[in-house]
């Protein structure tokens with residue numbers, strides 16, 4: 001397995017949005033433990049987290065969505081170079097358009113790591129696409145501490161923070177989901193679909 005710094009496209013980004021080390025470890029543990037076969041990822045970037053999932057269980061298939069064309073191309077190159085051909089699909093499109101276009105495909109694990117302000121809007125679609133007993137893992141849900149903070153939120157972050165608060169309330173109150181919120185890294189939620 002390569003280090004993330006060796007991935008094509010890594011050096012071109014001054015700030016890397018790759019999932020943090022603790023979250024990657026958690027993702028890896030979950031894949032090893034539950035061994036989901038059909039995985040959906042929203043937010044590919046250059047394919048690092050997808051490669052971690054593909055490596056964690058040699059039998060899984062990952063469909064991953066990325067809006068940026070360069071990132072999508074880099075991800076395809078990285079995942080191909082790592083020998084994962086035939087086990088992944090990188091779709092270069094807007095995640096919401098993808099979700100709206102889905103009819104019947106079912107996933108047993110969804111890793112949500114795309115635009116944070118959209119999680120709430122995506123949720124009904126994700127729930128529908130998740131198999132009974134499947135898991136939805138969402139990253140960055142506490143957004144640098146702002147989501148739990150009672151302090152004034154700067155205007156530029158307010159919509160994201162409010163939408164993340166709505167997302168968290170929804171996954172915690174939904175009777176079909178069993179949710180745990182984790183404080184590590186930038187905050188993660190894990191929701192199991194019970195029915």
Ligand SMILES: C[S@@+](CC[C@H](N)C(=O)[O-])C[C@H]1O[C@@H](n2cnc3c(N)ncnc32)[C@H](O)[C@@H]1O
Pocket residue numbers: 017018019042043044045046047048049050065066067068071093094095096113114115
């Ligand atoms: C946090 S990064 C993903 C990091 C990746 N999961 C990893 O850890 O290796 C989020 C990615 O979502 C992509 N993105 C942003 N808005 C999107 C949208 N509307 N649809 C699909 N992808 C989007 C961004 O271009 C970015 O590459």
